[in-house]
Amino acid sequence: DAKTTQPTSMDCAEGRAANLPCNHSTISGNEYVYWYRQIHSQGPQYIIHGLKNNETNEMASLIITEDRKSSTLILPHATLRDTAVYYCIVREPNNDMRFGAGTRLTVKP
Amino acid sequence: DAGVIQSPRHEVTEMGQEVTLRCKPISGHNSLFWYRQTMMRGLELLIYFNNNVPIDDSGMPEDRFSAKMPNASFSTLKIQPSEPRDSAVYFCASSLFDNQPQHFGDGTRLSIL
Numbered sequence A: 001d002a003k004t005t006q007p008t009s010m011d012c013a014e015g016r017a018a019n020l021p022c023n024h025s026t027i028s029g030n031e032y033v034y035w036y037r038q039i040h041s042q043g044p045q046y047i048i049h050g051l052k053n054n055e056t057n058e059m060a061s062l063i064i065t066e067d068r069k070s071s072t073l074i075l076p077h078a079t080l081r082d083t084a085v086y087y088c089i090v091r092e093p094n095n096d097m098r099f100g101a102g103t104r105l106t107v108k109p
Numbered sequence B: 001d002a003g004v005i006q007s008p009r010h011e012v013t014e015m016g017q018e019v020t021l022r023c024k025p026i027s028g029h030n031s032l033f034w035y036r037q038t039m040m041r042g043l044e045l046l047i048y049f050n051n052n053v054p055i056d057d058s059g060m061p062e063d064r065f066s067a068k069m070p071n072a073s074f075s076t077l078k079i080q081p082s083e084p085r086d087s088a089v090y091f092c093a094s095s096l097f098d099n100q101p102q103h104f105g106d107g108t109r110l111s112i113l
Helices: none
Strands: A009-013 A018-023 A032-038 A045-050 A061-064 A070-075 A084-091 A103-108 B005-007 B010-013 B019-024 B031-038 B042-050 B053-056 B065-071 B074-079 B088-095 B108-112
Touching (some): A009 A018, A018 A103, A045 A070, B042 B065, B053 B065
Parallel strands (some): B010 B108
Antiparallel strands (some): A061 A070, A084 A103, B019 B074, B031 B088, B065 B074, B088 B108
């Protein structure tokens, strides 16, 4: 079973920030939070990952709560091409990445 | 930069036939992963290799499935004999080391009739 809980779907207006939440209340101290997305018919695309601290790269920002039980992926200025299924994954030390059902984000004009 | 390359992109074959899926990882990456994606079960890890050596094959569904990595630039996933329930999209991914972000290919869409 996936160790994360995400909303099934979300909508976002083009140009606005998309904030995708994820709950991982059973995360262990040495487990990382990873985010991937999958656009229809393509392979999953790595977005960002973090352990404790907030992280930012050219694609997104990752905000992890102090207790590490939840996190939020932020796409600062969503475009139509950001429409995809977004997966929040807790990566176990044995490298097993269990993809759940993810959040289907629809960016609307 | 060349990403992970998988072939074929689509495969349609009859039940009982042997199927071979191929993967070329990103040059310099030391870890390679095979996944299967279906509507019912989502994305599942089948097996992964470090430095061409299989590390964890606990996700391989049964003996009909086998995977090899003869060198750092090539891996195969073979199904023999194939069954209709093997129909799925099979993804290959590679990473610099096994605890680094994985980069996925575009998958092979397999249909067993």
